Amino acid sequence: MPRRLPLRDLAAGLLSSVATAVKYWLHYTLVAIxxxxxxxxxxxxxxxxxxxxxxxxxxxxxxxxxxxxxxIFHGCFVVTCTLFTFIxxxxxxxxxLHGGGPDWLERDNVNQAQVPNNIAEPLDxxxxxxxxxxxxxxxxxxxNVPEPQEDGDNNGNEENNWIPMEWDRAAxxxxxxxxxxxxxxxxxxxHVFWVLSLNTLxxxxxxxxxxxxxxxFLTLIKMKEYAAACHxxxxxxxxxxxxxxxxxxxxxxxxxxxxxxxxARRVLGLCYVVVKVSMLSVVEIGILPLVCGKIASVxxLPLVCGxxxxxxxxxxxxxTLKDRENSxxxxxxxxxxxxxxxxxxxxxxxxxxxxxxxxxxxxxxxWFLRNLNDPDFxxxxxxxxxxxxxxxxxxxxxxxIFGSAVLLMLWLPIRxxxxxxxxxxxxxxxxxxxxxxxxxxxxxxxxxxxxxxxxEQSHTRTWLKGIVRSWxxxxxxxxxxxxxxxxxxxGNQTNEAQQPLHxxxxxxxxxxxxxxxxxxxDGPTGFQPYEKPSxxxxxxxxxxxxxxxxxxxxxxxxxxxxxxxxxLVGAPPPSHQxxxxxxxxxxxxxxxxxxxxxxxxxxxAARAISLLLSWLPQGRAAMLARLKQWCILGxxxxxxxxxxLGVIPLLFGLLLELVIIVPLRVxxxxxxxxxxxxDWALGVLYTKIACAVTMMGPDWFLRTAIERAYxxxxxxxxxxxxxxxxxxxxxxxxxxxxxxxxxxxxxxVPVFVSNVQLKHYIARRIYPYLxxxxxxxxxxxxxxxxxxxxxxxxxxxxxxxxxxxxxYDHRRVPKTxxxx
Numbered sequence: 030m031p032r033r034l035p036l037r038d039l040a041a042g043l044l045s046s047v048a049t050a051v052k053y054w055l056h057y058t059l060v061a062i063x064x065x066x067x068x069x070x071x072x073x074x075x076x077x078x079x080x081x082x083x084x085x086x087x088x089x090x091x092x093x094x095x096x097x098x099x100x101i102f103h104g105c106f107v108v109t110c111t112l113f114t115f116i117x118x119x120x121x122x123x124x125x126l127h128g129g130g131p132d133w134l135e136r137d138n139v140n141q142a143q144v145p146n147n148i149a150e151p152l153d154x155x156x157x158x159x160x161x162x163x164x165x166x167x168x169x170x171x172x173n174v175p176e177p178q179e180d181g182d183n184n185g186n187e188e189n190n191w192i193p194m195e196w197d198r199a200a201x202x203x204x205x206x207x208x209x210x211x212x213x214x215x216x217x218x219x220h221v222f223w224v225l226s227l228n229t230l231x232x233x234x235x236x237x238x239x240x241x242x243x244x245x246f247l248t249l250i251k252m253k254e255y256a257a258a259c260h261x262x263x264x265x266x267x268x269x270x271x272x273x274x275x276x277x278x279x280x281x282x283x284x285x286x287x288x289x290x291x292x293a294r295r296v297l298g299l300c301y302v303v304v305k306v307s308m309l310s311v312v313e314i315g316i317l318p319l320v321c322g323k324i325a326s327v328x329x330l331p332l333v334c335g336x337x338x339x340x341x342x343x344x345x346x347x348x349t350l351k352d353r354e355n356s357x358x359x360x361x362x363x364x365x366x367x368x369x370x371x372x373x374x375x376x377x378x379x380x381x382x383x384x385x386x387x388x389x390x391x392x393x394x395x396w397f398l399r400n401l402n403d404p405d406f407x408x409x410x411x412x413x414x415x416x417x418x419x420x421x422x423x424x425x426x427x428x429x430i431f432g433s434a435v436l437l438m439l440w441l442p443i444r445x446x447x448x449x450x451x452x453x454x455x456x457x458x459x460x461x462x463x464x465x466x467x468x469x470x471x472x473x474x475x476x477x478x479x480x481x482x483x484x485e486q487s488h489t490r491t492w493l494k495g496i497v498r499s500w501x502x503x504x505x506x507x508x509x510x511x512x513x514x515x516x517x518x519x520g521n522q523t524n525e526a527q528q529p530l531h532x533x534x535x536x537x538x539x540x541x542x543x544x545x546x547x548x549x550x551d552g553p554t555g556f557q558p559y560e561k562p563s564x565x566x567x568x569x570x571x572x573x574x575x576x577x578x579x580x581x582x583x584x585x586x587x588x589x590x591x592x593x594x595x596x597l598v599g600a601p602p603p604s605h606q607x608x609x610x611x612x613x614x615x616x617x618x619x620x621x622x623x624x625x626x627x628x629x630x631x632x633x634a635a636r637a638i639s640l641l642l643s644w645l646p647q648g649r650a651a652m653l654a655r656l657k658q659w660c661i662l663g664x665x666x667x668x669x670x671x672x673x674l675g676v677i678p679l680l681f682g683l684l685l686e687l688v689i690i691v692p693l694r695v696x697x698x699x700x701x702x703x704x705x706x707x708d709w710a711l712g713v714l715y716t717k718i719a720c721a722v723t724m725m726g727p728d729w730f731l732r733t734a735i736e737r738a739y740x741x742x743x744x745x746x747x748x749x750x751x752x753x754x755x756x757x758x759x760x761x762x763x764x765x766x767x768x769x770x771x772x773x774x775x776x777x778v779p780v781f782v783s784n785v786q787l788k789h790y791i792a793r794r795i796y797p798y799l800x801x802x803x804x805x806x807x808x809x810x811x812x813x814x815x816x817x818x819x820x821x822x823x824x825x826x827x828x829x830x831x832x833x834x835x836x837y838d839h840r841r842v843p844k845t846x847x848x849x
Contacts, residue, residue, distance in 0.1 A: 034824050042823030053213070060210040063221050069104025070097065072228050076107050079237050080263075108224075111231040121306055121409070125299070128410045134298040239270030246273055260361040268308070275304045306412045309420060332365070334431050335372030341440035344447060347455035376431065385490070389498050391516035393556040397430065441577045453583065456620040492635065504575050508568045512560040588630050589623025665748045672756045674713070679705065680763035681719070682712025687767070687796045697793060731758065770795045 074091050210217025243266040247253045256262050278301040285294040339353060357364040383398055412420070447454055505511040562568065640659075644652045686708050695701040723732050734755040741747060774792040782788050 034820065034827070038827050039820070039823060042819070042826070046819060056210075056213060060217060063217065064209065066101060068221060068224055068228075069101045069108050071104070071225055072107040072111070072232075073100040073104030075229050076104075076232055076236070079232055080240070107232070108228060111228045111235075114231055114235055115227070117307070117310070118303065121303060124409050125302065125413065128407065128413065130299070130302060131414050134295070134302070236267065239274055240267045241270070242273045243267060243270030246270070271304060271308050275301060275308065278304060302413055305417065306409070309412050309417075331372030331376050332369045333372065333428055334375050334435065335368030335370070337432055337435050338371055338375060338439065339368060341435050342443065344443050345454060345456055346458055375435075379431070379434065385494055385497065389494065389501060390514060391512075391557050391559060393559075394514065396556075437573065437576055442579050442582055445577065446579055446582060449579075450583075453587075456586070458619060458621075492639070496635075504572065508571055508575075509562050510565075510568050510572065513562075513565075514572075516557050516559065585624050585627030585631060586620060587627065589620075589625070589627035590618070592626050592630065593618045593623055662743065662746070665746055666743055669746065669748060669751050669756075672752070672760075675709070677756065677759055677763070678712030678716045679709045680712070680760065680767065681715050682708035682710070684763055684766055685711070685715060688800050689797070692794065692797045697790065730754070770799050 071091075074093075078087055078090055204212075206212040207214065207216060208220055210220075240263065244253070246269060247256050247266065256266060259265060278297055282294055282297040282301060285297055340350070343349060343353075353364075383395065386395060387400070443454070501514055502511075505514045644655055647655070683703065683705075686703060691701045720735060723735060726732065734750075738746075738751055738755055774788075774795045778788055778791050782791070
């Protein structure tokens with residue numbers, strides 16, 4: 030092997046490596062263009078041509094180079110809709126196979142094939158009935174087992190012709206890399222073709238046909254003009270077309286039953302089930318989103334709830350229905366989405382709160398709300414089995430319950446608050462631009478400090494449960510309804526009425542019932558008798574009045590306004606009552622921040638009180654020792670937090686401000702003004718991102734220090750380790766990065782440069798210049814290192830036969846030395 034590689038061999042190795050890199054680059058570029066460009070662009074233009082194009086302009090429209098970027102984004106949405114449609118159909122098929130179809134469809138199958146359906150029986154059957162039913166089912170199945178046939182092509186022997194090993198091997202070959210083309214082959218082009226074909230087919234079947242059927246029906250009843258005047262004319266027309274398709278399928282199903290066409294009747298019945306469930310899912314996309322199989326029973330009408338919440342809270346924000354109407358006319362889609370999102374948040378937390386209340390209140394108090402832990406409940410199975418009229422009735426009942434809750438918890442307290450404290454409302458939803466605490470800094474503080482501290486607590490639910498139980502005990506004592514509200518055992522023990530009367534029977538209802546039983550968290554809620562006091566109706570009315578509490582609407586906001594008034598630089602001291610309407614004082618902060626700040630203070634106070642109450646039974650000496658320990662731990666935490674959450678984010682934010690933001694946003698002839706508060710708030714975000722990147726990177730001392738500090742936590746904090754191994758290197762790095770350019774620009778440059786403009790230019794551009802120099806140095810170093818590896822690789826491939834030493838026996842060497 031030569032000591033130096035010849036230039037010809039080096040050039041050949043470099044060309045081979047470059048050719049390989051170009052080959053992979055071309056392949057991955059083709060993959061990206063196919064999946065991220067061709068597929069969505071074709072989907073968008075096919076969708077546009079189907080609904081608004083003509084045959085004459087088909088080829089020019091499909092090959093047009095105008096609006097390619099926007100068409101790709103719209104096409105991604107179309108492809109996503111078709112993909113979710115396909116997944117929904119497959120999932121619905123599994124639900125029908127596992128849980129069975131509707132009763133009328135299963136009766137048809139029983140009459141034709143005499144096989145039992147797969148619908149899960151109720152779980153409260155007795156065991157004897159289960160044994161008899163199971164025996165009957167086994168007898169029926171045994172009677173209907175077909176005799177073995179000699180014909181291998183018969184349908185009865187399809188399962189015998191299935192070879193599991195071949196299917197397993199085929200499943201192993203189809204991977205995501207091969208499907209998307211990331212394995213280097215061109216087999217993905219066939220997958221692209223099938224995706225385009227299926228996407229076109231789905232557009233024709235599930236979009237075009239229902240839309241045209243709805244449009245024809247509107248034309249026949251002469252309501253086309255009214256539908257065209259609506260903001261969502263296409264969606265409403267398509268939904269009407271789906272209704273017509275469902276009605277047509279019902280007619281065809283009866284016709285097939287009349288002529289005795291069993292297979293056609295089965296297919297038409299399944300098609301009707303698909304259309305019915307699809308209609309309920311699309312219509313209830315804001316009414317019954319299937320976020321979770323158990324919580325979906327309460328997640329009804331989020332869009333309606335969002336609008337109802339907005340209407341009931343208009344007085345809180347000093348708005349009118351005319352304002353909401355104008356905003357809807359300007360941006361109808363955005364308005365619908367915002368109200369749907371607000372309604373989703375409301376119904377989700379309402380469902381979570383109902384689950385919490387069922388653990389506290391007496392069984393039977395919430396009789397009007399469905400038990401979310403009901404093992405017999407499955408939303409998709411209800412869509413399949415229950416008729417549409419029952420769905421409509423349940424939607425109306427849900428709307429009444431949620432609407433009444435909004436009236437009770439929001440509208441009525443707002444009316445009472447406006448009567449008692451007329452100057453407290455409205456809440457401020459626009460920030461004062463004259464304040465030095467700008468909206469960006471407060472949002473970052475809210476998202477990075479306050480919300481993580483509130484949401485990342487593992488025992489938040491326990492605290493909330495304790496608070497609700499204490500409130501219920503106080504109200505029950507005041508109104509003398511303890512037996513009705515909490516029961517005789519005070520809600521602390523599991524009531525016998527909550528336990529099932531019999532152990533859960535063996536599930537013979539199919540895989541759907543077994544899956545549903547796995548989701549059971551608690552037993553079914555029963556009914557516990559109670560003692561009814563005198564004037565019971567009046568006491569319940571008083572309970573509703575107590576529910577209309579004003580504390581949740583006033584205390585956090587009031588505390589937040591006090592703190593924000595003290596926080597604002599140059600703001601006057603807080604008065605007796607700081608309101609959002611005192612615009613002359615300059616204290617106008619978004620109520621989102623005041624509410625979050627006040628909630629955080631309430632959480633801190635509750636946490637401190639709970640700690641003190643847990644220390645009281647231990648005695649004075651133990652309390653003092655524990656208090657001393659917590660004071661030391663608090664001092665260490667404050668010092669570490671000041672450095673890690675104060676100094677380092679400030680230096681980081683200031684450095685990025687000087688390196689990136691100031692050169693890009695401030696012209697050279699203007700003087701940049703640095704806001705320390707804003708730099709610190711942005712630095713908190715940058716620090717969290719840097720920590721996440723460091724934890725995902727290779728092992729080095731900073732990652733090890735962060736992992737140890739996170740593992741130790743606050744209780745086992747090693748302050749010297751944090752200061753020496755974590756804070757000191759970072760502060761030194763940031764400090765040198767800030768100080769060295771400053772010293773060069775203002776101490777060394779004036780010695781050699783006398784031009785004032787040039788000195789100013791150097792002082793303004795030295796930070797990004799040094800950044801570019803540093804990044805270029807790192808890139809050059811990495812490239813040199815990679816070139817050395819490539820050089821060794823080329824040399825080894827050319828001259829090195831193997832890396833194993835031959836013709837050497839380590840056992841003979843000691844013998845030779847011994848003989849000598």
